[in-house]
Amino acid sequence: MQDDTGLLAGLTVVDLSQFLSGPYCSLRLLDLGARVIKIERPDGGDLSRRLYLSDTEVGGDSTLFHAINRGKESLAIDLKNEDDLAFLRTLFAKADVVIQNFRPGVVERLGLDYEAVKAINPSIVYASISGYGEEGPWVMRPGQDLLAQARSGVMWLNGDEQQGPVPFGLAVADMLAGANTCQGILAALVRRGISGKGAHIQTSLLESLVDFQFEVLTTHLNDGGRAPKRSDFRSAHAYLSAPYGVYPASDGYLAIAMMPIGKLQDLLELVELQPYRDDSKAWFTKRDEIKQIIASRIATHTVDHWLSILEPADIWCAKVLQWSELLQSDGFRILDMLQTVTREDDVSIDTTRSPIRVNGKRPTLGRAAPRIGEHSADIRREFEA
Template sequence: MFKPLKGLLVLDFSQFLSGPSAALRLADMGARVIKVERPDGGDLCRRLYISNLELDGDSTLFHSINRNKESVSTNLKDPADLQFVRKLIEKADVMIQNFRPGVMEKIGLSYVTVKEWNPLLVYGTITGYGQNGPWKNKPGQDLLVQSLSGLAWLNGDADQPPVPFGLAVADMMAGGHLVQGILACLVRRGITGQGGLVEVSLLESTLDFQFEVLTTHLNDGGKAPQRSSVNSAHAYLGAPYGIYETKDGFISLAMGSVTELGELLACGPLAAYADPASWFAERDEIKAHLRDHLKQGNTAHWLGILEPAGYWCSDVLTWQRLLEHEAFKELQMTQHVKRDNGAELITTRCPIRIDGEIYQSAIGSPKIGEHNDKIKQEFGGVVRE
């Protein structure tokens, strides 16, 4: 198949998760991505373990976000290597970096510098908190951004401390936003013939992630959101919104009429809440009734009542149950990727379909400098082993 970004060259100078995830998505859609790494250890994510599991000397985290890329190892402090990197940049369509503000300027690879070498270049950069301001030099780490952005404060029940997400959501949101900006700039380049600078930060992406509730807060006289003390799931939504324990598992209930729910479940106390305004004002009391009632039956029993009636609800699956479900298998969301030496990993595929096509690639993540010789011959110059 002809993928939409085929023919584009992307240089990925980034490390950890946010920048590499953006480069990964561009690779998924057909771009050629060359990862530019230090010879001594490469991307620090190679040794960043989210479990004790590794494959062929690198963490599974690294493998999952650096598949389908090439790697060239260069010492950016070495004049010869820097000269070779310039040759790469002169030929590139996109360059991605996520160093702290000022680092690329010291190396001599800032946008102001490289756009003189290649006016067509789209230069993407991710910072933790922006290029300016009192936080610009703080570590751009996901948990810290969740904490500073107010995101963690929204999670959990009212009597709980702030609860962070179980995922690196700031990194992934910023990576997605960078891809959007890069693609927009490439479209503009096709019209104007000029490249451009795309800037995102973990903080801005996490603030945008909260646009719905922040907008409500900003237009509600600054009133603080109120987390429910019973099965909180959304600070601004009334009952029954939440996840409830059943006799053998859990069930999630989304938006819907509380009185209709009471009738369907034969939960008598809910009949007292006929006024929709009470579904938020008396949210905790309603949810407490549901909490106690739903424990009396199995999840399948409740679903068998609610789903035929069109009430918004679902089972709450573990990964094991999800992976075994026919609905998951139908998506074909996993793929096998491997290195040239046979080391193999099961991972997810690109979630985007274009013209009905599922985009997969069996190419695994590269070893440090694995493609040095190939890239040296193609672009010319010194490449450190």
């Protein structure tokens, strides 16, 4: 439900989207104080209710649905029903933001596209998320995260060289597109506050993944078009030299970031690194050989042993934590990033909180994701009045 003290308090967001990208965007707006009315089909609702990340189910829905839709209101709308469409247009007339991620052409057929909504509400901020934009040969391809990663080139930056393309283990395209859409919406709301004018914000999974790669793509565009070359040994970044990587210790893993090889040679007491000590070009051209030498040394002692040597010398390094270790660490606990959200039907689920603090405080919205159409009657009474 809406946070009356949030930065966006008083703003109403009508979210027609489903799955991840659009709902992630509206979740960020909700955490900043906006009211989010989620539009769902009466027969089944958002498809992500049945998109399971594990065999865990809470209140009949997936943990994914709960994580990304906490605190929202659900309005059941049959988009094939003229009366429901008429009410939806009534809702648009009083809304501040509309979000949709239908495949291109669908909202036009429904009469719910930006131009149609703008005719009802000229100051509306309307956001569209697609898979690959609104034009071109990929328009009608499924806008799914793994497929967008496959077309973006990003898979050639992960894993070791001999592994071939390796996808991210997260729905990174969806999350980035949602974050980019949120940024565009916030900018449009600022302009509307100045000029009274609305706007149409558009992005796609592919555009967001291209932007995600702006550093390495800029390098590619200006170094003769050479393809990225990942390390064959514990690669952590296709474009960074040794020692950048993750190394097995005797009891875990140690991440080591950028540093002069000579300094690392002294601290690790590795005479084998002498040929590369002052040859910065070799740190890249002989990256695998250098990393294998370092790995053989790191493997001889514990992570804490190496941290006790490297951290006092201001070497950028860290123990690689599993989730259980992260959640128990003081560094994580002090951030207060977890919350328990509940619902009147005894649904209770532990999840994360907003990553943004405002005036030193992190927004807290304690209500779980809604049941399908849970708020339909109240919303209809409110907006039909």
